[in-house]
Amino acid sequence: MTYKRKRAKDWKPSTLGIHGRERVAHAHFSVSTPIVQTSNYYFDSTSDVYEFMKAKSEGRTIREHEYGRYGNPTQQECERKLAAVEGAERALLFSTGMSAVILTLMTYMRPKGHIIFTADCYRQTRDFATNTLSRFGIEVSIVEPAADAIEEAIRPNTNIIFTESPTNPYLRVLDLHAIVKIARKRKVTTIIDATLATPYNIKPLDMGVDLVIHSATKYFGGHNDLLAGVTLGKRALLDDLYKMQRMVGAMPGPFTCFLLERGLKTFGLRMEQHNRAGMAVARMLESHPKVEKVWYPGLASHPDHAIAGKQMKGFGSLISFLVKGGDREARKFIDSLELFLITPSLGGSESLVTQMSMMSFFDYPEEYRHNIGIVDNLVRIALGLEDVGDLTSDLEQALGRI
Secondary structure (H helix, E strand, O other), rough: OOOOOOOHHHHHHHHHHHHHOOOOHHHHHOOOOOOOOEOOOOOOOHHHHHHHHHHHHHOOOOOOOOOOOOOHHOOOOOHHHHHHHHOOEEEEEEEOHHHHHHHHHHHOOOOOOEEEEOOOOOHHHHHHHHHHHHHHOOOEEEEEOOOOHHHHHHHOOOEEEEEOOOOOOOOOOOOOEEEEEEEHHHHEEEEEEEEOOOHHHOOOOOOOOOOEEEEEEOOOOOOOOOEEEEEOHHHHHHHHHHHHHHOOOOOOOHHHHHHHHHHHHOHHHHHHHHHHHHHHHHHHHHHHOOEEEEEEOOOOOOOHHHHHHHHOOOOOOOOOOOEOOOOOHHHHHHHHHOEEOOOOOOOOOOOOOEEHHOOOOOOOOOOHHHHHOOOOOEEEEEOOOOOHHHHHHHHHHHOOOO
């Protein structure tokens, strides 16, 4: 009997996270990717330098690296596997998720241009949009996370639509097919921050989105022990962003890339657990008498449940909900938890909890917070990899104390 080798394009995320689209030989026949801890790379002679520079100017490659700000072998291997998992031609790693967001926007924005952002996006992204872009002469519109609202906001000078799917903290899921159709008709670039979904649960590039961004700090790293961001898309489109990256140098160091690539090896297994835990806990919370409302795309009560069901394989482990009562009840609930750590972030092995009005929006005026939906009894939990029964028991005992 003969066996046909499965093509790399048919490999699943768990396999791609370990091997990428193919196996690559490592120095000294190492199974794990070595940490190349160096800031620069030497040449044997001036003739070697000349040949290297000449080849680079002609678009040829005779060796990969010359200076650490331009790339590193450990970083390169991590980018190769991230691109494979996402189904992208290329990935560019940055030092944080926000550096990926900001440098991507700065690369593709135009003088006197207009960028559409959707509401309910990450607080720092919103602040950059409203407080910083105007200094560059960029017009900004913040609209509801829906295709019709985006279409209505488009102007003659619009050149970027930037959104998240799902959004943070209300986990709104956008109809990406509809947004891509709108954007292509107007020749507008689409950029999606898909951190909360990961490519395990949604594939924006397959739907026609131009660029995808992730905070690799979260599910990709998976262990609450690194900071990184990544932008992915077609190779030609990312050329300009690579030039920006080389100039600014906001990329992670070799050890961070080693940790991130190690996290990718368990990415598929972890996402299966995150998806199972998220669904189980969301159902429990929705049925609990001390919980007023739950936002989780896997629940039929979520406003975008139908879209999520069509576009997403699973729904992750981030859940937002209202504790019945107000600030006092929310704080008592959080302080009564035993397994959940009070801190921001998500996607790691430890379960986390935040009172959104206090942790992420404390410096905003109360009226403004309430206008954007950040009320005092809004709690966000990010489930880790603990036993699901232990997590639900902890949540139930804490709710029982308010």
